[in-house]
Amino acid sequence: MFRNLIFDWSGTLVDDLGPVIEATNAVMDHYALPRFDRVRFRHQFRLPYREFYHDLLPNIPLEELEARFRSAFDTALTPVTVLPHAREKLAWCAASGLRVFVLTSMDTTAFERQLDDLDLRRFFEATYSGVADKRERIHSILETHRLDPAETAFVGDMIHDVETARHGGIASIAVLTGYTLPEILAASQPDLTVANLDALQKLLDKPSDPECRCKPLTPSRSAACA
Numbered sequence: 001m002f003r004n005l006i007f008d009w010s011g012t013l014v015d016d017l018g019p020v021i022e023a024t025n026a027v028m029d030h031y032a033l034p035r036f037d038r039v040r041f042r043h044q045f046r047l048p049y050r051e052f053y054h055d056l057l058p059n060i061p062l063e064e065l066e067a068r069f070r071s072a073f074d075t076a077l078t079p080v081t082v083l084p085h086a087r088e089k090l091a092w093c094a095a096s097g098l099r100v101f102v103l104t105s106m107d108t109t110a111f112e113r114q115l116d117d118l119d120l121r122r123f124f125e126a127t128y129s130g131v132a133d134k135r136e137r138i139h140s141i142l143e144t145h146r147l148d149p150a151e152t153a154f155v156g157d158m159i160h161d162v163e164t165a166r167h168g169g170i171a172s173i174a175v176l177t178g179y180t181l182p183e184i185l186a187a188s189q190p191d192l193t194v195a196n197l198d199a200l201q202k203l204l205d206k207p208s209d210p211e212c213r214c215k216p217l218t219p220s221r222s223a224a225c226a
């Protein structure tokens, strides 16, 4: 059974795809590049985002792009909302005694504001934001909080999240509510894929459910879905 869950933020707990595309298009407009629609963005966007921007604007310093993005994000018209089932899932984690963390690439100022605006801060033991490459932080989080890798999973919506879990030696749980299209996410071979956090909660809540068809996990992790 997982005792510790590390969540990604965007596309996993909150829906900020609308304002992120708005802000990205503000950057595109500034440099006279074609705008993104939702489908093309979900095909092309990836983390670490420096690689995404390097492909598009290799000669522009990342700091300049980040400043333009943040300014546009702060004034975006589309609101950031809590994804369906996320609040219930976090409440379930609290009631079940699970330790819960956030690891996100989102700019810390924007993230801290969303934590309070969406009334989610109380659910997390600790949060880590502004982390450009999550692989470089996952080991220190496990060590700082003395999290047993065999009892810990990283829940996220992008290939980088799966790769971060793998890098940290913990289970990877992919959710299909976010930025990455399912067929692209599947190529990264997460340990478990769920349509949304409600499906994950049901799997974790019913460890002996015979209908569970998730990919087999290692013995130490099998209680989550055995």
Ligand SMILES: [Mg+2]
Pocket (backbone or CB within 6 Å): 008, 009, 010, 011, 012, 156, 157, 158, 178, 179
């Ligand atoms: Mg995400």
